[in-house]
Amino acid sequence: MAVTGASDAEVVARVLGGDREAFGLVVRRYEAGLLRFAGRMLGSRDAAADAVAESFVRAYRHLASCREPARLRTWLYRIVANRCKSHLTRRPIADVSLDEAPPVADPADTEVELERAEQLALVQRALVRLSPEKREAFLLKHVEGLSYEEMASVTGERIPTLKMRVHRAREALLRVLEGHE
Amino acid sequence: MNAIDPRVHQALDGELSPEALSPELRRVVEWVVTTAAVLAAPLPLASLEPRVMALIRRPVPSRARRLLRWLATPRSITFRVRPVWSLALAAVVALLTLFPIGREGPDIGEHEGIAQFVGRFPEAQSVHVVGSFNDWRPGSIALEDVDQDGVWRATVVLPAGAYEYMFVVDGERWVPDHLAERLVADEFGRENSIVIVRPARR
Amino acid sequence: MRLWLGLALCAGPLAAQSARARLEGRVPGAAVPVVDSLVQRASGEGLPTEPLIQKALEGGAKQITAPRIVAAVEVSLGQLRDARDLLVHAGDEPPVTPGEVTTVAWALRRGLPDPVVERVLAALPRPPRASAMHAVADLAAHHFDPDSAADLIIAAIGQGLVRERLLDVSAAAAHELQRGHTHAEALALVRQELPNVPTSPKPTRSAVAKARRPAAPPPP
Numbered sequence: 214m215a216v217t218g219a220s221d222a223e224v225v226a227r228v229l230g231g232d233r234e235a236f237g238l239v240v241r242r243y244e245a246g247l248l249r250f251a252g253r254m255l256g257s258r259d260a261a262a263d264a265v266a267e268s269f270v271r272a273y274r275h276l277a278s279c280r281e282p283a284r285l286r287t288w289l290y291r292i293v294a295n296r297c298k299s300h301l302t303r304r305p306i307a308d309v310s311l312d313e314a315p316p317v318a319d320p321a322d323t324e325v326e327l328e329r330a331e332q333l334a335l336v337q338r339a340l341v342r343l344s345p346e347k348r349e350a351f352l353l354k355h356v357e358g359l360s361y362e363e364m365a366s367v368t369g370e371r372i373p374t375l376k377m378r379v380h381r382a383r384e385a386l387l388r389v390l391e392g393h394e
Numbered sequence: 395m396n397a398i399d400p401r402v403h404q405a406l407d408g409e410l411s412p413e414a415l416s417p418e419l420r421r422v423v424e425w426v427v428t429t430a431a432v433l434a435a436p437l438p439l440a441s442l443e444p445r446v447m448a449l450i451r452r453p454v455p456s457r458a459r460r461l462l463r464w465l466a467t468p469r470s471i472t473f474r475v476r477p478v479w480s481l482a483l484a485a486v487v488a489l490l491t492l493f494p495i496g497r498e499g500p501d502i503g504e505h506e507g508i509a510q511f512v513g514r515f516p517e518a519q520s521v522h523v524v525g526s527f528n529d530w531r532p533g534s535i536a537l538e539d540v541d542q543d544g545v546w547r548a549t550v551v552l553p554a555g556a557y558e559y560m561f562v563v564d565g566e567r568w569v570p571d572h573l574a575e576r577l578v579a580d581e582f583g584r585e586n587s588i589v590i591v592r593p594a595r596r
Numbered sequence: 597m598r599l600w601l602g603l604a605l606c607a608g609p610l611a612a613q614s615a616r617a618r619l620e621g622r623v624p625g626a627a628v629p630v631v632d633s634l635v636q637r638a639s640g641e642g643l644p645t646e647p648l649i650q651k652a653l654e655g656g657a658k659q660i661t662a663p664r665i666v667a668a669v670e671v672s673l674g675q676l677r678d679a680r681d682l683l684v685h686a687g688d689e690p691p692v693t694p695g696e697v698t699t700v701a702w703a704l705r706r707g708l709p710d711p712v713v714e715r716v717l718a719a720l721p722r723p724p725r726a727s728a729m730h731a732v733a734d735l736a737a738h739h740f741d742p743d744s745a746a747d748l749i750i751a752a753i754g755q756g757l758v759r760e761r762l763l764d765v766s767a768a769a770a771h772e773l774q775r776g777h778t779h780a781e782a783l784a785l786v787r788q789e790l791p792n793v794p795t796s797p798k799p800t801r802s803a804v805a806k807a808r809r810p811a812a813p814p815p816p
Contacts, residue, residue, distance in 0.1 A: 233450060233451070234447070236446075236447070236450060237443050237446075237447050240441075240442055240443045240446050240447070241441065241443055244441060244442050244443070245436050245437075248436070248437045248439055248442070249433075249434070249435075249436055249437050252437045252439075253433055258437055258438075258439055261437060261439075262439055262442065265442060266442045266445050266446050266449070269442065269446040270446060270449045270450060273446075273450050275671075275674075277674075278670070278671065278674055294583070295582075295583030296583070298583040298584065299579075299583050299584050299585055302568075302569075302570070302584050302585075303570070303585075329432075329435075332432050333432050333433070333435060336429055336432045336433055337433070340433070351430075352433070355406075355426065355427075355429075355430035355433075356430050356433045356434050361407075369660075369661050369663050369664035369667070370661065371661075376403075376407065379407075380398070380403050383398055383402075383403070383406070383426055384397060384398050386426075386429060387398065387422075387425070390429070502807075508804060508807050524657060526650045526654070527810065528810040529618070529622075529650070529653050530622075530650070530653040530654045530656070530657035530658075531657070532657055534810050535810050549804070549806050549807040549808070550807060550808065550809065550810060551807050551808065551809045552809075552810075555726075556702060556726065556730060558650075558654075568658060575734070575737060575738070575770075576706070576733075576734065576737060577737075578705050578706055579705070580654065580658075580668075581651065581667075581668035581671050581672065582654075582655060582658060582660050582664060582668060584658075586654075588706075590730055590763065592760045592763070592796075593760070
C-alpha cells in the first residue's frame with residue numbers, strides 16, 4: 214500500500230507498527246528544510262548532513278516518544294536544533310568553516326547566478342556572527358517559517374523570549390550587512 | 395545600536411499590515427524578507443535517505459562516528475591535543491586503580507576509587523567539575539592550576555561507578571571534557587563526559 | 597552493596613520521598629511536582645529513581661527551562677523502561693534489580709544496539725555486568741563494530757576476566773588502534789593476549805596524596 218500521500222500521523226503509526234521502510238518518507242519530506250536549517254546554523258554542508266542524518270536516526274529510534282505525531286515536523290526541528298547546539302558547543306563560531314563561499318567562477322555561470330551566490334555568502338557570513346540563539350531564532354522564524362508557538366515547542370523557550378531574539382537578530386543582521394553597503 | 399522601528403517588528407511578526415507603514419519602514423521589512431529569501435535557497439546536497447535508511451537497517455552508534463571525527467580533526471578551541479596523546483591521557487583519566495595506600499592520602503574505602511580530572515584552560519580564572527557525583531552542584535569540586543601553566547587538575551575520591559560530568563569554566567561556561575573518550579547526550583542538546591571510577595582495592 | 601551502583605540507587609519509597617526535598621531550590625519550581633510524580637511512577641514500577649533525580653538536578657544546574665527539564669526526565673524514564681524490558685527479554689527474572697536497569701540503560705544511552713546488549717547479558721547470566729557493558733561501549737566509541745566488540749569482551753569473560761579487567765581489554769584494543777593497527781588487527785592482537793592484557797596505569801603516589809572528597813552538600 215502506498216504511503217506517499219499519507220499524513221505524518223499515519224506514517225508514524227505505520228513505522229511504529231513495524232513498517233520500518235515507511236520512515237524513508239519522513240526523510241524525503243523533511244530533509245530539505247532540516248538540511249538548510251542545519252547548514253545555516255553550522256555554516257558547513259558536511260556538518261549539516263551529518264547532523265541531520267544522525268537526527269533522523271535518533272528520531273526513528275525514539276519515534277514512540279513523539280507525543281504529537283501530527284506535529285512531527287516541529288519534533289524533528291527540535292532534534293536537529295539540539296544537535297546543532299551540541300555541535301556548536303564543541304566548535305565555537307570562530308571555528309565554523311564557511312564552505313558556503315561562492316565557488317570559483319565558471320565562465321558558464323550567468324551573472325545572475327554569480328550575484329546570487331555572492332549574496333548568499335555575504336548573508337551567511339553575517340548570520341554566523343550572530344549568537345547561536347539569535348541565529349536559530351531568525352532561521353526558524355524567517356527561513357523555516359515556523360510560528361512562534363512552533364518555535365517554543367522546538368526550543369523550549371517562552372514566546373516573549375523568542376520574539377526578543379528574533380527582533381535582535383534582525384537588528385544585528387542589519388547592522389552587519391549595512392557595513393557592507 | 396541600530397534599533398529597528400517597533401512597527402517593522404510588528405509587521406514582520408504578522409501583528410501589523412505592511413501597508414500601514416511608511417515607504418521607508420516598508421523597505422526595512424522588504425530587506426528582512428529578501429535576506430530570508432536568500433537564506434531559503436536549498437543546500438546543494440544529495441538526499442540523505444539512502445544513508446539514513448542504511449543506518450536504521452543496521453544500527454551503528456552515532457556517537458562512534460562523531461568520536462572518530464573528533465579524533466581525526468585537529469582541535470583548536472581551548473587547547474591543541476593530538477589524538478594519539480588524547481587517547482593515552484584519556485586512558486589515564488578514565489581508567490584508574492591505586493597502589494596500595496600507605497600513610498599518605500585519604501582513607502579510601504573498599505568500594506571507592508579515585509578520579510583524576512584534567513583540562514587545559516589557559517585563560518580561565520576558575521574551573522570546576524560538576525556531575526552526577528556531586529548532585530550537579532557547581533562550585534563544590536574546584537580544579538587547581540598549581541603550576542600556572544593553564545592545565546587544571548583535581549583528584550577526587552568517589553564511590554566506584556560511572557558518572558556523567560562537565561567542566562564549568564569561570565563559573566558560567568559549561569564545557570565537556572575534551573580528553574574524555576566517553577560522551578553521552580545530556581538530553582538538553584549537549585553532551586556530558588563519562589568517567590568510570592574503579593574500586594581502589596582491586 | 598553492589599560496586600557499580602555509584603550513587604545510592606535504592607528504588608524504595610524512601611528514596612522516592614526524598615526527591616522533592618532534593619529538587620526544591622535546585623530545579624525551576626514549575627518542574628518540581630511533575631518530576632516528583634515521574635519519580636514516584638518509576639518507584640512504583642520498581643525502576644531506579646536516582647537517574648531521574650540526577651537528570652532534573654543537572655537541568656537545574658545548567659539553567660534549563662522547566663518544560664525541557666521535564667521532557668528530559670521523561671526521556672530518561674523511557675530509557676529505564678527500555679532497559680528493564682531488555683533485561684526481561686534477555687531472561688532476567690522480574691522484578692529486575694534497579695542496579696541492572698541502570699547498567700543496561702547506560703549501555704543503550706552509549707549507543708549499543710539491543711541485540712549486542714542481549715549478547716553480553718547472555719554471556720553474564722548474573723550481575724555484575726556494568727564493566728562488561730562499558731567495555732563494549734568503549735570499543736564501539738572507538739568505532740569498533742559493536743558485534744565484534746562484544747565478541748572480544750565475551751571471549752575475555754570466557755577466559756576468566758571479570759569486572760574492571762574487562763575495561764583493560766577495551767583499553768588494550770584502543771591502544772592498538774593508537775599504535776596504527778586497523779580495527780581488525782587490534783581485535784586479533786588483543787584476543788591473542790587474553791587473558792594477559794596489561795592492567796591500566798595507576799596514578800602516582802603524589803596524585804593519590806592530593807585526592808580529596810567532594811565538599812558535603814549544604815543541609816536541606
